[in-house]
Amino acid sequence: MGNARSLMILVDLTKYFFRFILSDRRKKYGKTIDGEEIFSSNYQDLAVIKLFDRKHGGTYVEIGAQDAVKRSNSYALEINYGWRGLSFEIDREYVRFFNWFRHNTCIEGDATKHDYAEIFNQHALPKIIDYLQIDIDPPEASLAVLKQIPFDQFSFSFITFEHDAYQFGQQTALAQRQILELNGYVPLALDVSQDNKPFEDWWVSQAIFAKLADKTDLPLKNQDCQTIAIELARL
Structure with missing residues (x-):
């Protein structure tokens, strides 16, 4: 058993190297x-x-x-702007490599089964967290996670929720909209x-919405992710 574990770690170290x-x-x-170093595949960072x-x-x-760098929504925030945070991932190899490479922590496990309130408190996260990303497969699993987020104890200034409506239809998208609207977002x-395929909804807290200078065109609908991300500097 010990030899097998040592071999596994050696294989992981070789892959990581x-x-x-x-x-x-x-x-x-x-x-x-637009002057920013980014790593997200869909411009969330x-x-x-x-x-x-x-x-x-x-x-x-x-x-x-997933990966600590490739298509990461948090890597640019950590390395360029000193953000602190928690990541969650089910794949053991991704988690191991993430924690070897990044300063912030990635927690391994099924995201639908975590006690998020307990974990957030253990890691001393503030009661107002700037950014929440929910993006696991399939979309029904993301919805299950959303239902477990402790909105009664923590709030989030910006939320991105991947529903992949272009592939799975609008059922999950509509369900998460109801949940987030009921929680005041x-x-x-x-x-x-992206490429005319609707995949995600972006939300803000009421406090952030109140600060936006130009609210007349909100919410934006069916627009390209890169265009929206750049336009946020105008709002």
Whole structure:
């Protein structure tokens, strides 16, 4: 048993060495958009940076982390703006590599079974968290996670929820809208799209909504994710 575990760790270390040490993942997967270095595949990190006016020292919760760098919604926030946060991921290898490479913590496990209030308190997260990402597969699992978020104890200034309506229909999207509206959140952009495929909704707290200068066109609907992220600097 001990030899098998040692072999497993050696294999992981070898994979990590080639994937993270020999390869410059920041250079490989980062790109500059509107003056910002980003890593998200759908511009969520750019949206956060723009919405919070390049805020330093913010906080995030990232449910569905996958890779520590590639397509990460939190990496730019951590390395460029000093954000603190928690990530959650079910895949053991992703979690191991994340915790070796990143300063912030990734927690392994089924995201539908965590006690989020207890975990947030254990890690001393503030009662107002800047950014919440929910993005696990399938969308029904993301909805199950949303139902477990302790909105009675913690609030979030910006939320992105992936519903993949282009692939699975609007049922999950409509259900999460009802939950978030009942909890007082305001839709910033519905059916955020890429390549004309609506995949996500973006929400803000009432406090953030009250600060937006231009509310007349909100919520944005069926617009491209990059366009929305850049436009957030105008709001």
